[in-house]
Amino acid sequence: MSAPAAPEKKEKISVPFDYNKYLRPNKLPHIWCPGCGHGIVLKAMLRAIDKSGFSKDQICVVSGIGCSSRTPGYVDFNTLHTLHGRALSFATGIKLAKPELKVIVVTGDGDALAIGGNHFIHTCRRNIDLTVLVFTNAIYGMTGGQYSPTTPMGSQATTSRYGSIEKPFDACEMAKASGASFVARGTAYHTLELEKTIHEAIMHKGTSVVDIIDACPTYFGRMNKYKSATHMMEVLEKDGTVSVKQVDKLPPEKVQGKFLRGVLHKDERPEYCEQYASLIMEKAKAK
Amino acid sequence: MSAPAAPEKKEKISVPFDYNKYLRPNKLPHIWCPGCGHGIVLKAMLRAIDKSGFSKDQICVVSGIGCSSRTPGYVDFNTLHTLHGRALSFATGIKLAKPELKVIVVTGDGDALAIGGNHFIHTCRRNIDLTVLVFTNAIYGMTGGQYSPTTPMGSQATTSRYGSIEKPFDACEMAKASGASFVARGTAYHTLELEKTIHEAIMHKGTSVVDIIDACPTYFGRMNKYKSATHMMEVLEKDGTVSVKQVDKLPPEKVQGKFLRGVLHKDERPEYCEQYASLIMEKAKAK
Amino acid sequence: MAEAAAKKLPNIVINERLCKGCSICVDFCPTNVLEIRGSVVAVKDLAACTRCQLCDLRCPDFAIQVFD
Amino acid sequence: MAEAAAKKLPNIVINERLCKGCSICVDFCPTNVLEIRGSVVAVKDLAACTRCQLCDLRCPDFAIQVFD
Amino acid sequence: MAEKKKKLLQGNEACVEGALYAGCRFYAGYPITPSTEIAEGMSVRLPKLGGKFIQMEDEIASMAAIIGASLAGLKTLTATSGPGFSLKQEAIGYACLAEIPCVVINVMRGGPSTGYPTGPSQADIMQAKWGTHGDHPAISVTPAYVQEILTETVRAFNLAEKYRTPVVVLYDEIVGHMREPITMPAPGEIEVVDRAKVTCKPEEYFPYDDKYEVAPLAPFGTGYRFHVTGLNHKQDGFPTNDPKIIRENNERIMRKIENHKEDIWKNEETFLDDAEVAVFTIGSTARSARYAVNEARKAGIKAGLLRPLTIWPFPDRAVAELAKKVKAIIVPELNLGQMVLEVERCSRGATKVEGIHRVDGEPITPAQILEVIRKYK
Amino acid sequence: MAEKKKKLLQGNEACVEGALYAGCRFYAGYPITPSTEIAEGMSVRLPKLGGKFIQMEDEIASMAAIIGASLAGLKTLTATSGPGFSLKQEAIGYACLAEIPCVVINVMRGGPSTGYPTGPSQADIMQAKWGTHGDHPAISVTPAYVQEILTETVRAFNLAEKYRTPVVVLYDEIVGHMREPITMPAPGEIEVVDRAKVTCKPEEYFPYDDKYEVAPLAPFGTGYRFHVTGLNHKQDGFPTNDPKIIRENNERIMRKIENHKEDIWKNEETFLDDAEVAVFTIGSTARSARYAVNEARKAGIKAGLLRPLTIWPFPDRAVAELAKKVKAIIVPELNLGQMVLEVERCSRGATKVEGIHRVDGEPITPAQILEVIRKYK
């Protein structure tokens, strides 16, 4: 019934880091394309988990369907690769059934925000203790490069050959409006900062969402004339974002059109499983 | 292809109003319970439509499933009663196929925000020209009183006998965060104001959302110890809301915990069907 | 003008087939014109009617209208 | 201390089985230590390595690590 | 107050009792007529027993949540009706392939589409077998009496746990909403099957260990870290493109049911020994049929009733045998012809098969059935 | 440049050509392997023709959008594969009951669940008939050649418009992804059916006018203001609880297909005249079968092939007749036994029915089929 005990905090230099501790043997190379950002994010996630001090048995990693959603197959936890868009619903079942598990959801922008958008907002609303890592590459990678709900307007994709006309979602805005109690953004480029942000998300009690900008060089990159994965990281992740810590110090023209990085929202409202235990189960038993 | 021509604006006193002009013959009495707010909202909608000057043939009213979603059956337009939660998707198909229709979606808080939540946010994101009227009675009326995503915390419903522990959505916040270009709130109690708000929503080009607080005396009322429909209207609609126009003049304690009424957000970003015509069809033909 | 209007009594049209007796019009009428009789609404004090139209506006059932 | 470190060269461990030759480490290495040879990464100038770890941190494929 | 042993319960209330008796401790659902009483009952009862109830945002999420909760070790339930059952299909397929036990109640109402929400129907029978894409195992049980809803719900959980597969309980609105006195079973009175315990060491654990026809399923968080996917997978749970393994696994999940039909089947046979005409049906229609068969016997007609309590896997053998013995098999059903197709198939032309179909929201009456029975006297 | 008459096209590309030829002017979809090329093709081609393409947030929304757009008067299409087909089921049922024409392509991949996304399969055949709850009409066409994907897609639109009902085009990944030279039909070369025009006055218009078996459907916004619902309804489109009307309407939507099976059926018969053993199959498997049957004939075996291009309504009469003539009907299919059940049913014990089943992501080879044919020579 009780939530995972807050593990002891150990400070250590995170690299070089022994990833093998958390990787399943003989599963690499992963299926991701050369230069795909998903691998960079995965590494930050593993370092953050290590820092959190949870044991491998305490952690459950759940995903939907997509390139990003292949993550659980590589990592040595309780892992579940579910259906496209439904990762959060499966995860909600696991968490509510066994609140002592630390459940981390790995999902793509398509998985979380297209087909899975409803589960995303309802998860945030309930504030159930799930850590949701959205790998936002602005495209459907797995199916070969169709536009996603985060594809910037005007961009090319296999289904927007004349340029996308749809305004992209801001996953952080959505998470906040729907009630998530921890909302942050990171990028694959800012990998140490990302590690810290994910760690903070894991340690938070309640729904924590981290929107992670990373690159799909194979589809988004090629179709939108980026020269390389590096080029994408520089343009979209380095130059396309600004840290919340710096935003006040910068002139407006340096901020305009950029995504904010860092912890964007945090409040301490009651977590769902705890509420269930204290408000529902207690009352029910009393009756 | 072109959007509905902005009809001539006629100013007139709205009551007594000849509802029969827009009601289908011999369909009344409607199925709603005594005191149900849905009928009050329907009347405001008809007056607003009348004011808009659109002809009955130009208007299409689409709904999902629920008590509120029975609205289309009573009104003499092109009307479509669809599936639970999917009204906006059907409406999107109609609108994009025939942009000259003025499409109004009538939906309940369950229909729009529970099962239909994803279509709700994606509709707003696209900013397609639909007017979305959400009849928010904080309960699933049609199925007999289960809690909905707008049920206030602590409230009773047939599936929250120990009090709801879920934070309710604010439909307006969700609409804004996801990109709707017109967001407003009204109540059945403030019926003339509501008529004006709906009228403004209809005249807006782009996705316009009006969250309308009304009362389900049969389920929400009975289970939460309201004495009557009138009592609910007074507590929830009159005392439970504050007009945006007054909010700045009121001391904080008079605003706290209350819903804002009136137009809460408006911007003039490009509408989806127009973008499709100008950016996609033009480009495609040129190629 | 007020006097002229006062002379001509308003015409409160009630559709008993549609009225569900919810009492909303009765409760919100500022001058206590209406009452529930049996299971439907009825006019109790026509002279008191100010033609404010609140009964019509808040009736959910298209059951009451006030004409000059 | 800088000198002492300079003496002992770092140990850049490359897993050629895992390297997909995306060139991210090459591009981000501030001191131009690495290069792509054939289809995988290789060390071009070990002495220039500052142990900044950027290659490891940004490599998506668990293919490169820098040890003292 | 002394505990009353007999209670007047609604079908849907009996379902709640059955689920709790079977040890169900997790319910996720989305309300829909005529199944809502199950959700309402579970929301009140579960927390008293330390269990969890959650109302999800839709039926898809509900189905996903009960699969997740089952992986966490609980016995799990969802209940719905036609439109919701259609929405759950994708995730039901997931539970089939990933072999996650869970129970789905479908209280059948008039379809197709929104149809006739408060009208009874038996028109989701074929869907219970074929509703999700791809080949998959299907078990469905079909109670007809309120008491039986309780016992069959228990049996559904038992089958789910034993065969690591979703089990569907199908009954129509009439049975779901009517009230009958039922006797509450004492603890231990009805068999309750729990899923097989894992005994091996974590290093040796395979979630789809091919040593077994049905491998034990370790709950998440108990030291057995493994992988579950809806992709075709190997015995260790990881995805594969190896044709041999794909075939073997796809065939095994069918075989684990096929090979144990004897255990899963349950037929009630009334007057079949010497029957010359037989009725084959389920649910409320079987109640009418039993009434009609009794009347027929009174009138000297050798009528009998084959009432399957397991409709999937289809009782092919029982029907084939019956077909050889009787002049006709009459198949009344609240649909336009579903079970009758299976009865035709299994009869292989050995007898006349005649359906009685009704889709107007009204029950098939004993008189309707009797009339057809008389044709074959 | 002179117009090339022959083009090498992928199956999915031919589907796009067929849809456009048939006059499809609206596509809504959600990408899924192995159907994505259809969406991609439509997104490029439609706007050039004044049509609309929209990528929706999921398959449910896509299905709903094409129904809406059809009501606005356009011919509409969506394309998907297994998991998406499962999700569309509820809305497909809506289109059946509300009688809204539209076409759904299902490029079948390995199931159940996520299964084997890039592997071919024919395991959604039964789902195409039984996937949604409630009794409902089903039409599915099953092309096997790239050229045929074009022509059958046109036929699917024709049937949809003629019978005011959703039509499913089912083909497997092999046919969807392979390339063959096809001849582009000239305008007018293939029949294109448009929905019946409404001729009466608006006051006299009933969207389900019982004067007709299939009433004309007026597009929204053309002066015929009417009501459409997924509830059981009267001829004027408004909901009803009247058992007589409910029954009549539910039966009519089945009857409008049942009574016109002759028009909807399409079978290709190869060497059936004197055949002693017959193969019954569809899609890529039918290609293997044709190859095998040719080989068998060369070897002096009297083999034949019955290849339905309409699998639903099931070609019951053709199978029943065939069963009386041959020693065996062999049913190869990329699944664990679906069409074979229908063939068994329709044969009524008159012949031996043997399935060949394969679910490993590989095609059934001519050699496999030939081997079984030889058993019956």
Add this chain to the structure above:
Amino acid sequence: MSSRYEIRFSGSGGQGMILAGIIMAEAAAIYGDKNAVQSQSYGPESRGGASKAEVIISSQPIDYPKATAIDCMLAMTQEACTKYHKDIKEGGILLVDSDEVKEFPQGKFRLLKFPIINTAREELGKTIVANIISLGMIAELTGVVTHEAIEKAVLSRVPPAFLELNKKALQIGFEKAKTLK
């Protein structure tokens, strides 16, 4: 079929017809030694408009749960009376509230008229217990359940504060029914 006794309670939405049906079934099957099955009309009907509940009582197992030949029917409104009286069998009973039902259906059944609601109002000050009065009347008229059984069944279904009120209502029912016999 003779061991089968069929009762139909009909009226409008809020009149407690379904509760009456449940109590009657419990009286027969829980507090009596019979079998009973209770069912009801759902649907838009249950929201305002005519509503009905049926109870089948038998000493045998009960298969078919719907009324086929009604032994006793209660009608609390005109609409319900008109809509539902058709299945009353020859020699059966139709008990109507005489203030509500003015058009009497024809048929070979015994028509009994009594101002049930008014009695509840006049004698107990609460129209809400009209359904309990009618239960008492039907128990008395038909004898299908004993007075003890129906009393136990009623009392087990009402909140403690209303025990006396309901007991009285039942008694009134017994008494008044005698006058109709």
Add this chain to the structure above:
Amino acid sequence: MSSRYEIRFSGSGGQGMILAGIIMAEAAAIYGDKNAVQSQSYGPESRGGASKAEVIISSQPIDYPKATAIDCMLAMTQEACTKYHKDIKEGGILLVDSDEVKEFPQGKFRLLKFPIINTAREELGKTIVANIISLGMIAELTGVVTHEAIEKAVLSRVPPAFLELNKKALQIGFEKAKTLK
């Protein structure tokens, strides 16, 4: 079966094997007078790793679209060669890139080795056209399509700016193949 001619192009993800297959099929069926069917391996295979495309050419209608007995196979990598050579029929041709393939499979087929990629690099400065060189070689070696047909097919599939380059690549293929005959 003799009227059936089966060709398999195999290599790794980015080497243009599928395009080669398409061009070969178009040469046969659009610019020649034969029938042709082209198919390919999808799936994770198509993302890196070995990839293949198959073309069946025949003067008859083609039913079975997959290779059963390969007349000619091209292998541009060792992995592809090892994985896919098994279906080559007796007397068939296996053409390998001699810089890439070092372990030669055994079988009753003609093994032809040529440094295709290197030729593309050395003679045209672009390894990207190695697939076009191989098309020229196969056309020349097998005679299953004419030089004109394969040239038309190639030119219809490449952007105008690269017409000359591809024409040259094809010529080189024709020439080099003659040396192997």
